[in-house]
Each structure stands twice: as structure tokens, then as C-alpha cells.
Amino acid sequence: MDDLEPVPQLDPGAAPYGNFPNYYSFHPPETRVSLLPPGLLRKLLQRPSGTETRTDLEPPVLGLDVGCNTGELSVALYSHLLQSTSEASDVPVDLRFLCCDIDSDLITRAQTSNPFPGAISYMALDIMDSSELPDPVHSFLDEFGRSTFDIGFCMSVTMWIHLHHGDQGLVTFLCRLASLCNYLLIEPQPWKCYRSAARRLRKLGRKDFEHFHTLSIRGDMTEKVTHILTSGGSAELIHSFGNTSWDRSLLLFKNTRSAKHSAI
Incomplete structure (x- = not known):
């Protein structure tokens, strides 16, 4: 770490894609990880060996x-x-x-x-x-x-996709991740974060997010994201780990489709 250059302390509005260079100084990783029961992901991802003796060549x-x-x-x-x-x-x-x-x-x-x-x-x-x-x-x-990942992580990303790509972009993004991952752990930003992000841009005298005022998917974003992922039976919500200290839900979905192809 000694050879890294100092991290610039930018105004959050200067990172319109959520690409804050000092992000983990105000949202520590341990806060999310502490919500995950130690053995749960192991049980989900454990592969049946099919025999009494397991080998050292597990996939x-x-x-x-x-x-x-x-x-x-x-x-x-x-x-x-x-x-x-x-x-x-x-x-x-x-x-x-x-x-x-x-x-x-x-x-x-x-x-x-x-x-x-x-x-x-x-x-x-x-x-x-x-x-x-x-x-x-x-x-x-x-x-x-x-052809797929065992598990995908999408932590506080949905809002930025939504603001820059609109309602259909959010749907496309979530369906794309669901098609790529057998399980998906996702942390959607609540709607109040959308308003805060737009306010920061205005404070800096910058142009509003292209889609902010035309979004029809709004309100309870945890509910909206869950609906997008579970509609049509392509995924199911199997666990909610509660909220982080900054009031964001941590949700685990399972891909329920039998097809093994990717949508990208």
C-alpha cells in the first residue's frame, strides 16, 4: 500500500457514476460482511461430491x-x-x-x-x-x-445504472446479472439516495442526470428491484440480511431458470 498515491478527497458530486475514490472510508466493507452468517454462503455453494470420498480437485x-x-x-x-x-x-x-x-x-x-x-x-x-x-x-x-458464476455481488450499483440508463437500463442490468450468476447478492440504494445524488450535481452547477426526472420505477427500490428479478419466475428472493448502518437492504436471490445460457 505504500506505493499508492494519496487518494484525492473529491466532492461526491464529482463522481457521477458512483466512482468515489475514497468510498470505503465512509462505507467500510466490514459493515456489509458482518450481516452475512458465516456458513450460509458455504451451504448455498457447496457442491455434492456424489461419493463418500471427496478429491482435492473440486471445481x-x-x-x-x-x-x-x-x-x-x-x-x-x-x-x-x-x-x-x-x-x-x-x-x-x-x-x-x-x-x-x-x-x-x-x-x-x-x-x-x-x-x-x-x-x-x-x-x-x-x-x-x-x-x-x-x-x-x-x-x-x-x-x-x-457458463455462469456461482455467485454475483452488486453492492450499491443499481442507482447509478438507473440514473444513467433509465428504467429499461435497470431492468436490462438486473436481468443480465441474474443470467450470469446462480446466486446474486445485491444492495439496492433507496430512493432518497437518488435525490441526494441529483442534489449534489445541482450544487456543483452540473447538468442533471439524463433520466432522473423521467424514471417511473421509483419509491421503495428494494421492492422494485425484487419485483424485477422475480417477475417471470427467473429468480427468487431467498434471504434478506437486514439493513446496513446506512439503511440499505442486503438481498440474496437465486437464479431459478434451468437454462444455462447467458443473456449478453
Whole structure:
């Protein structure tokens, strides 16, 4: 960490995509991770061996973290999942994360401070760019002979997608993640955060978010996100872990579709 440049203390309004360079100084990773029961994710991701004797060649557990910022939460989630899976068995767990963010500067910081470079990969990626998305994501999955991730993480990202891409963009984003991940842990921002983000832009004399005044999906965003993911039977909400200290819900969904293809 000594070779990192000092983090600039920018006005939050200067990060219109949620790409705050000092984000984890006011939203510590431990606050989210502390809400997760130690053994729950292990039980969800545990693979039946089919025999009495397990081998040391268990398939890797793959995770996707979208909007990873400088990577502190990615590392905390990785460590939590690694510990909870390892406690259940003497067999080493092969856990691999692909973490992405739209901001290449944040990704550079994440790569520089990565304590698990062999297991956590960071890349600059616009998850909403259909022309850019398939190659790196599918290349990562293909490396392990897989078509989906075991679990995806989307922590305080939905609002930024919604503000920049509108109602249909939010639906597309959530459906895309659900198609890519067998389980999805998501932390939607409440509507009051939308108003705060718009107010910060106005305070700086900047133009409003393109879609802010035309959004029809508004109000209880936890309910709205849940409806989008569960409508049509493509996913189900299997657990709500309560709220963080900054009043954001932490929700776990399961992909209930039998199809093994991706929607990207």
C-alpha cells in the first residue's frame, strides 16, 4: 500500500457514476460482511461430491463483483467466503473472483493493493456496454469451462445504472446479472439516495442526470428491484440480511431458470 498515491478527497458530486475514490472510508466493507452468517454462503455453494470420498480437485467457486471500486469490499467478500467454505472441509477451496468497475483509475488502485492476485482479477469494464462485455466475461468463464458464476455481488450499483440508463437500463442490468450468476447478492440504494445524488450535481452547477426526472420505477427500490428479478419466475428472493448502518437492504436471490445460457 505504500506505493499508492494519496487518494484525492473529491466532492461526491464529482463522481457521477458512483466512482468515489475514497468510498470505503465512509462505507467500510466490514459493515456489509458482518450481516452475512458465516456458513450460509458455504451451504448455498457447496457442491455434492456424489461419493463418500471427496478429491482435492473440486471445481472452482466463481464470483463476479460488479462495481468493485478500489476492491476493498471484493477482498472482504472473498475472505469471508473462503473462510466459510474452508471451515466445512479439509479439502482446499479454489475460489476465483472477477471484479469490474467502469473507472480504470479505481481498477488500477485495486490491482496495486490486491492481496490475492492469483485468485482475484480486476478489470475496467462498462457492464452496460454489450459490445464490450461478452469477451472478457466469457473468457474468464471459459477458462474454467463454465457458463455462469456461482455467485454475483452488486453492492450499491443499481442507482447509478438507473440514473444513467433509465428504467429499461435497470431492468436490462438486473436481468443480465441474474443470467450470469446462480446466486446474486445485491444492495439496492433507496430512493432518497437518488435525490441526494441529483442534489449534489445541482450544487456543483452540473447538468442533471439524463433520466432522473423521467424514471417511473421509483419509491421503495428494494421492492422494485425484487419485483424485477422475480417477475417471470427467473429468480427468487431467498434471504434478506437486514439493513446496513446506512439503511440499505442486503438481498440474496437465486437464479431459478434451468437454462444455462447467458443473456449478453
